[in-house]
Amino acid sequence: MAGGFGNYQSEIYLHGLSGAKPPISTDFAALEEAASQTMPPEVFGYVAGGAGSGATVRANREAFDRWKIVPRMLTGATNRDLATTVLGTELPAPVLLAPVGGQSILHPEADLATARAAASLGVPMIVSTVASHTIEKIAEAAGAGPRWFQLYWPNDPDVCASLLGRARAAGYSALVVTLDTPTLAWRPCDLDHGYLPFFAGHPPATPLSDPVFRSRLEKTPEEDPAAALLLWSSMQSGTDFTWERLSVLRELWDGPIVLKGIQHVDDARRAVDAGMDGIVVSNHGGRQVDGAIGALEALPPIAQAVGSRIEVYFDSGVRTGSDVIKALALGAKAVLLGRPYAYGLAQGGEDGVRHVVRSLLADLEITLGLTGHRTPSELSPAALHRA
Numbered sequence: 001m002a003g004g005f006g007n008y009q010s011e012i013y014l015h016g017l018s019g020a021k022p023p024i025s026t027d028f029a030a031l032e033e034a035a036s037q038t039m040p041p042e043v044f045g046y047v048a049g050g051a052g053s054g055a056t057v058r059a060n061r062e063a064f065d066r067w068k069i070v071p072r073m074l075t076g077a078t079n080r081d082l083a084t085t086v087l088g089t090e091l092p093a094p095v096l097l098a099p100v101g102g103q104s105i106l107h108p109e110a111d112l113a114t115a116r117a118a119a120s121l122g123v124p125m126i127v128s129t130v131a132s133h134t135i136e137k138i139a140e141a142a143g144a145g146p147r148w149f150q151l152y153w154p155n156d157p158d159v160c161a162s163l164l165g166r167a168r169a170a171g172y173s174a175l176v177v178t179l180d181t182p183t184l185a186w187r188p189c190d191l192d193h194g195y196l197p198f199f200a201g202h203p204p205a206t207p208l209s210d211p212v213f214r215s216r217l218e219k220t221p222e223e224d225p226a227a228a229l230l231l232w233s234s235m236q237s238g239t240d241f242t243w244e245r246l247s248v249l250r251e252l253w254d255g256p257i258v259l260k261g262i263q264h265v266d267d268a269r270r271a272v273d274a275g276m277d278g279i280v281v282s283n284h285g286g287r288q289v290d291g292a293i294g295a296l297e298a299l300p301p302i303a304q305a306v307g308s309r310i311e312v313y314f315d316s317g318v319r320t321g322s323d324v325i326k327a328l329a330l331g332a333k334a335v336l337l338g339r340p341y342a343y344g345l346a347q348g349g350e351d352g353v354r355h356v357v358r359s360l361l362a363d364l365e366i367t368l369g370l371t372g373h374r375t376p377s378e379l380s381p382a383a384l385h386r387a
C-alpha cells in the first residue's frame with residue numbers, strides 16, 4: 001500500500017454517518033489521557049515516564065514546538081505517495097514501530113498483536129530483545145511482514161551469537177543495536193512503585209528461551225526465575241563496551257546494522273567510521289538521561305554531518321503527522337513511533353495498534369499534501385521556520 005493512507009479520514013467520516021466513532025481517539029493527548037485512566041498506575045507510569053525529573057520527556061516535545069511548518073500553495077500536491085526506501089527496501093511510509101520491550105504489561109497478546117497490525121500495513125516492526133514473546137513466535141505472527149531485531153547487547157559473546165543466529169533464522173532483516181541503555185536509568189516513578197515489568201511477571205522471552213543462555217544457569221528459568229532474570233540483567237548491564245567492539249557484531253551479523261541512541265555529532269561520525277548502515281537519533285523517549293538534549297535539537301547537525309554517508313532515522317516525541325514532517329525536513333530518512341502505539345495496544349490489541357498507526361499515516365499523508373509536498377523526499381529545511 002504505497003499511497004492511500006489518507007483514506008482513513010474518509011473511512012472514519014463515512015462510518016460516522018451511521019453514528020459510529022473510532023473506538024480509540026485519533027488524538028495522541030486523548031489517547032495518553034485515556035491510558036492514564038484505564039491502565040494500572042504502575043504500568044502507565046512505566047510507559048509514560050522518563051528518567052529523573054522528566055526534563056528530557058518535556059524537552060523532546062519542546063524541541064518539536066520550536067519548529068514551525070511554512071506551507072506552500074498551488075504545488076499540485078494532489079497525489080501524495082509516502083513510499084520511501086530504507087536500507088535498500090521500499091517501505092509504504094517513512095515510519096517504523098520502535099522497539100518496546102515487555103508488551104505483555106499492555107495486552108496479553110503483546111508483541112504478537114503488534115506484529116500482526118504492523119504486517120497488515122507493511123510497516124516494519126523493530127522487535128525488542130526483551131519482548132514478551134520469543135522472536136520466533138513474533139516472526140510467525142508477522143508472516144511476510146518486515147521485521148528488524150533490536151539488540152540489548154549481552155556481554156557474553158556466545159549468548160550474543162546465539163541471539164543473532166536466531167534472529168537471522170527467523171527472518172529479521174536488520175539489526176538495531178541500542179547503545180543508550182547499558183543500564184536502566186534512575187526512574188523515580190518506577191522506583192516509587194517498586195515496579196519493573198521483568199520482575200513483575202513479564203520476563204524477556206527470547207533470552208530466557210535461549211539454549212546458550214540457559215546453559216549458563218544452574219536451574220532452569222522455570223525452576224528459578226529470579227536467578228535467570230538476575231543473570232540476564234547482569235549480562236546486558238555495564239558500560240565497558242567501546243566503539244572497537246562493533247567489529248564483533250559485524251562478524252556475527254551479515255545484514256545491515258543500525259545504532260540506536262545517537263545524540264552527539266561525533267558519535268554519528270564514529271558510526272560512519274565503524275561501517276554502520278544507519279543510526280537512530282534518539283534519547284530513548286527521555287527514559288535514560290534526565291536533562292539530555294531534546295532529540296529533535298540533536299538531529300540537524302547530525303544529519304548535516306553524516307546524512308550523505310549513512311541513513312539517519314529519528315525517534316523520541318513523534319506524535320503527529322506534522323512531527324514526522326519536521327523530522328524528515330531536518331534530515332531523517334524515517335521515524336520510529338514509540339509510546340503512541342503502546343497505548344493503542346493497551347486499549348485495543350491488534351486493532352488498537354493498527355488504528356494508531358493508520359491515524360499517524362493518514363495525518364502525515366494529508367498534512368504533507370497541505371504543506372505542498374507530494375513525497376517525503378521533497379521535504380527539506382526550507383519547509384520549516386525556527387520559531
Ligand SMILES: Cc1cc2nc3c(=O)[nH]c(=O)nc-3n(C[C@H](O)[C@H](O)[C@H](O)COP(=O)(O)O)c2cc1C
Pocket residue numbers: 046047048098099100101102128129130150178260282283284285286315316317318336337338339340342
Ligand atoms: C515502555 C517502553 C519500552 C521500551 N523498550 C525498549 C526496548 O526494549 N528497546 C529499545 O531499544 N528501546 C525501548 N524503548 C524506547 C523506544 O524504542 C523509543 O526509543 C522511544 O519510545 C521513542 O520515544 P517516544 O515514546 O516518545 O515515541 C522503550 C520505550 C518505552 C516507552
Ligand SMILES: O=C(O)C(=O)c1ccccc1
Pocket residue numbers: 100101102130181184198284287
Ligand atoms: O524501559 C525501557 O525504556 C527499556 O528500554 C526496557 C529495558 C528493559 C526491559 C524492558 C524495557
